[in-house]
Structures are given as structure tokens and as C-alpha cells.
Amino acid sequence: xxxxxxxxxxxxxxxxxxxxxxxxxxxxxxxxxxxxxxxxxxxxxxxxxxxxxxxxxxxxxxxxxxxxxxxxxxxxxxxxxxxxxxxxxxxxxxxxxxxxxxxxxxxxxxxxxxxxxxxxxxxxxxxxxxxxxxxxxxxxxxxxxxxxxxxxxxxxxxxxxxxxxxxxxxxxxxxxxxxxxxxxx
Numbered sequence: 001x002x003x004x005x006x007x008x009x010x011x012x013x014x015x016x017x018x019x020x021x022x023x024x025x026x027x028x029x030x031x032x033x034x035x036x037x038x039x040x041x042x043x044x045x046x047x048x049x050x051x052x053x054x055x056x057x058x059x060x061x062x063x064x065x066x067x068x069x070x071x072x073x074x075x076x077x078x079x080x081x082x083x084x085x086x087x088x089x090x091x092x093x094x095x096x097x098x099x100x101x102x103x104x105x106x107x108x109x110x111x112x113x114x115x116x117x118x119x120x121x122x123x124x125x126x127x128x129x130x131x132x133x134x135x136x137x138x139x140x141x142x143x144x145x146x147x148x149x150x151x152x153x154x155x156x157x158x159x160x161x162x163x164x165x166x167x168x169x170x171x172x173x174x175x176x177x178x179x180x181x182x183x184x185x
Contacts, residue, residue: 006165013158020151043084043124043131050121051137055112059140062088062097062120063107067132084131085123091116109140 003011043049053060064086084101088110096110096118112118124131 004165004168006161006163006168009157009161009164011161013154013156013161016150016154016157018154020147020154023147023150040132040134041122043122043133045124045126045128045130048121048123049133049135050119051135052117052119053137053139054116055118055139056115057139058112060088060110060112060118061107061136061138061140062086062110063105063136064101064122065134066101066104066106067134069101069104082126084125084133087121087123089119089121090114091118107136112139 041049041051066084069083086097086099086101086106087095088097090096090112091114096112097108099106099108101122118137120135120137122131122133122135
């Protein structure tokens with residue numbers, strides 16, 4: 001039996017997705033779990049935490065998981081926000097990113113145009129109560145990017161395979177309906 005275009009694309013897409021998961025398991029996950037940058041910090045009220053990292057690859061990845069955030073994010077008396085602020089400053093003291101933590105998990109990727117020390121700081125503007133934060137801040141490795149691209153490519157090929165399989169099935173039904181079997185062998 002000869003496989004059609006659709007099933008071949010489905011198999012290729014599935015294999016590509018499996019390869020990306022294997023890459024993530026073998027290369028990316030151990031790097032994150034073995035990295036000592038993922039540390040839990042306690043930030044006192046009105047204090048600021050600073051985490052410094054040397055970035056050489058052109059991109060930095062940051063993820064901050066807060067243990068609890070206050071439900072009422074605005075101080076009624078002063079009108080100021082009580083949400084923590086995450087700021088990343090580059091080697092020339094330029095602000096690369098600044099976001100308010102409106103959810104328990106905040107993260108992203110920043111461009112690091114210059115090689116140097118980058119500082120991630122978290123400010124706890126609350127008047128009382130410590131803020132717990134699990135912080136991961138490091139440069140993004142090429143294997144991270146490659147695994148992501150391979151995964152996206154696999155998903156695209158898989159979707160294309162489904163579309164081609166459906167089109168081929170409709171086409172072969174019409175050919176059988178009119179008695180043309182020349183292209184079905």
C-alpha cells in the first residue's frame with residue numbers, strides 16, 4: 001500500500017513534534033533544573049530585590065512566580081498601586097523592561113543588545129507582609145530557541161498533513177464517483 005501525501009505529512013509532523021519534546025527533555029529541562037538561578041526570595045515591605053546576571057547570547061529569559069499577590073491592588077488612601085514591579089536594567093543603566101505583576105506568574109524574553117551584566121529588580125510596594133518570589137533570570141540558550149522552532153514547525157506540518165489528507169480524500173471520492181481510477185494506484 002502506498003501512502004498518500006497527507007499521511008506522509010502527518011507522520012513527518014508527528015515525528016518533528018516528538019523530536020522537539022526529546023530536545024526539550026534532554027537539553028532544555030536539565031539546564032533549567034540544574035541552574036542555580038531559579039531561587040526563592042523573600043522581599044520585605046517597601047524593599048527591593050536585585051538579581052544580577054551576565055548575558056552574552058543576545059537574549060535574556062526571565063520568569064517570576066509570586067507566592068501570593070494582594071487582591072486589592074490599589075491603596076485606597078494614596079491611590080498608588082500595591083502590585084510588585086519587575087524592572088530589568090541593562091549594562092548602560094538603560095531600562096530594558098518594566099512590568100507590573102498583575103498575575104502570580106510573569107515572564108518574558110528581552111533583547112540584550114550588549115554583552116554585560118543585566119539586573120532584574122522586584123519592588124514590593126506593600127506596607128506590610130513579605131512577598132515571596134521564585135525568580136529565574138538567565139540568558140536564553142540556542143537549544144531553547146531550536147526546540148521551540150522545531151515544535152512550531154512540527155505543528156505546522158501536522159496541520160498541513162491533516163488539510164492535505166482531507167483534500168485528497170475528497171478528491172479520491174469524486175474520482176471513484178466518476179469511475180476514474182487512474183490516479184488512485
